[in-house]
Amino acid sequence: MSALALPTRRDEAWRYSDLDAVAALWPTPAPARIDVAAGESAHHHLIQDAADGESAIHDYVVTVADGARCDFHVLNSGGRFGRVTIDVTLGKGSHFELGGAILGGGDQVLEIVTSVTHAQPDATSGQTIRSILAQRATGSYLGKIAVARDAQRTDAFQSVKAMLLDRTATANAKPELEIYADDVKCAHGATVGELDKAALFYMASRGLDPATAKTLLLRSFVAGVFDAVADEAVRERLEAAALAKLETLV
Amino acid sequence: MLTIDNLTNEIDGKAILKGLSLAINAGEIHAIMGPNGAGKSTLAYTLGGRPGYAATGGSATFEGRDLFEMEPHERAATGLFLGFQYPVEIPGVSNLQFLRESLNSQRRARGEEALPGGAFIKLAKEKATLLGLDMEMLKRPVNVGFSGGEKKRAEMVQMGILDPRLAILDETDSGLDIDALKTVGAGINAIMRRPDKAVLLITHYQRLLDYVKPDFVHVLAAGRIVKSGGPDLALQLEREGYAEVLAA
Numbered sequence: 461m462s463a464l465a466l467p468t469r470r471d472e473a474w475r476y477s478d479l480d481a482v483a484a485l486w487p488t489p490a491p492a493r494i495d496v497a498a499g500e501s502a503h504h505h506l507i508q509d510a511a512d513g514e515s516a517i518h519d520y521v522v523t524v525a526d527g528a529r530c531d532f533h534v535l536n537s538g539g540r541f542g543r544v545t546i547d548v549t550l551g552k553g554s555h556f557e558l559g560g561a562i563l564g565g566g567d568q569v570l571e572i573v574t575s576v577t578h579a580q581p582d583a584t585s586g587q588t589i590r591s592i593l594a595q596r597a598t599g600s601y602l603g604k605i606a607v608a609r610d611a612q613r614t615d616a617f618q619s620v621k622a623m624l625l626d627r628t629a630t631a632n633a634k635p636e637l638e639i640y641a642d643d644v645k646c647a648h649g650a651t652v653g654e655l656d657k658a659a660l661f662y663m664a665s666r667g668l669d670p671a672t673a674k675t676l677l678l679r680s681f682v683a684g685v686f687d688a689v690a691d692e693a694v695r696e697r698l699e700a701a702a703l704a705k706l707e708t709l710v
Numbered sequence: 711m712l713t714i715d716n717l718t719n720e721i722d723g724k725a726i727l728k729g730l731s732l733a734i735n736a737g738e739i740h741a742i743m744g745p746n747g748a749g750k751s752t753l754a755y756t757l758g759g760r761p762g763y764a765a766t767g768g769s770a771t772f773e774g775r776d777l778f779e780m781e782p783h784e785r786a787a788t789g790l791f792l793g794f795q796y797p798v799e800i801p802g803v804s805n806l807q808f809l810r811e812s813l814n815s816q817r818r819a820r821g822e823e824a825l826p827g828g829a830f831i832k833l834a835k836e837k838a839t840l841l842g843l844d845m846e847m848l849k850r851p852v853n854v855g856f857s858g859g860e861k862k863r864a865e866m867v868q869m870g871i872l873d874p875r876l877a878i879l880d881e882t883d884s885g886l887d888i889d890a891l892k893t894v895g896a897g898i899n900a901i902m903r904r905p906d907k908a909v910l911l912i913t914h915y916q917r918l919l920d921y922v923k924p925d926f927v928h929v930l931a932a933g934r935i936v937k938s939g940g941p942d943l944a945l946q947l948e949r950e951g952y953a954e955v956l957a958a
Contacts, residue, residue: 656798656800657761658798659798659799659800661758661759661760661761661782661798662794662797662798662800663800663808663812664759664781664782664783664786665758665759665782665783665785665786665791665792665794666786666808666809666812666868666872667783667786667787667812667813667815667816667819667872668783668808668811668812668815669783669815669819670781670783672811672815673783676803676807676808676811677800677802677803679802680800680801680802680803680851681802683802684802
């Protein structure tokens with residue numbers, strides 16, 4: 461299959477995409493490359509806040525050399541279709557950390573697709589994804605972890621939680637593990653839930669109006685995703701953008 | 711302050727309250743006692759406006775307004791406080807943030823200005839001290855990891871901060887040891903025993919009433935108030951049991 465061929469539903473990594481939007485953007489430019497040299501650490505973030513009706517695809521290819529570390533934070537919340545893909549290859553004893561929030565309403569289709577390859581021993585990776593979806597929005601996380609034959613003592617986790625504000629919204633969470641080493645820890649957990657009705661009544665009984673109560677609960681649900689952002693100004697931008705989007709969803 | 715007239719409701723198609731009437735005036739403390747399944751908690755939830763607990767008949771007037779026309783948060787802003795038998799845990803939201811937002815939401819609804827941060831912290835400290843709750847607990851998420859007794863103390867700290875006109879306290883004494891019961895009782899007296907306030911204590915046992923002396927005691931059985939009296943009625947119930955007193 462040529463790299464330029466338009467993806468179809470049969471391609472696992474495009475299963476939940478808005479293919480009409482993809483067709484309009486196709487072919488996409490070459491991915492952005494991030495190479496973290498041995499022993500270095502790097503921080504990256506992306507606020508995907510394309511205008512209403514627009515579509516955006518952001519592709520990254522990341523290599524983290526021996527003993528290096530890469531922290532990546534993503535807020536995926538804009539446009540009719542927003543797709544962020546991160547393809548990571550980890551060197552010996554390196555670490556990759558992803559904190560991602562997917563916040564969507566209306567008919568938005570938003571996705572984060574990751575592939576993390578533990579190519580060498582002793583590398584660790586952590587991925588924390590929180591999605592809040594309202595109306596008819598679709599939010600998807602597809603996360604593949606590949607562990608090479610000699611990548612012993614790999615330690616990887618994925619924590620994926622989604623909150624649906626309407627019964628018409630959709631959350632997809634798809635972990636995929638491909639493990640060829642034998643001394644490996646790979647943990648993944650995924651949940652889909654709704655706002656806690658008992659908590660909402662408790663909050664109302666204290667005088668909180670419904671919109672404020674919901675916003676408080678949703679903020680606490682995504683809190684933590686951006687806690688580890690080292691640069692305070694960046695963290696505030698991510699949090700402010702997330703809060704502004706949340707307020708449009710409740 | 712609160713007038714309930716011939717209140718009926720159904721939960722999941724089953725009649726629970728069957729014509730309950732009760733009037734509470736400012737300056738009064740009322741206790742409602744009753745056997746399990748009499749409808750005590752249902753009454754509290756119905757007055758508080760919990761979804762699924764709508765009245766099917768009768769009326770309730772609070773501060774001159776139709777209680778059932780108001781949303782739960784509007785009832786709170788009008789001065790109603792509901793103390794929960796099982797306070798709800800809210801992970802990720804600190805007590806202080808929760809209470810400050812709640813208080814200011816109430817003040818907004820009443821057309822008052824928000825309380826500045828410094829004044830709020832001072833108020834929270836004062837009420838935490840009154841109830842013997844460590845201020846550090848108020849920095850933690852709402853009720854998360856609190857023991858049964860700590861949850862009830864925290865409920866009373868909330869009541870102190872929100873300063874309601876009428877407190878409906880549903881089994882506030884359950885889960886409390888003797889020392890905590892004393893502290894909570896003293897807290898209720900300090901916060902609510904005022905000429906312009908009133909309390910409705912819902913309880914299974916007499917023991918809280920040793921510390922918070924009611925002016926009126928009512929027995930709720932099978933969805934109705936079947937007997938009313940003074941504080942002596944609670945003592946008689948404790949001595950003789952519900953079956954005996956109701957048969958008499």
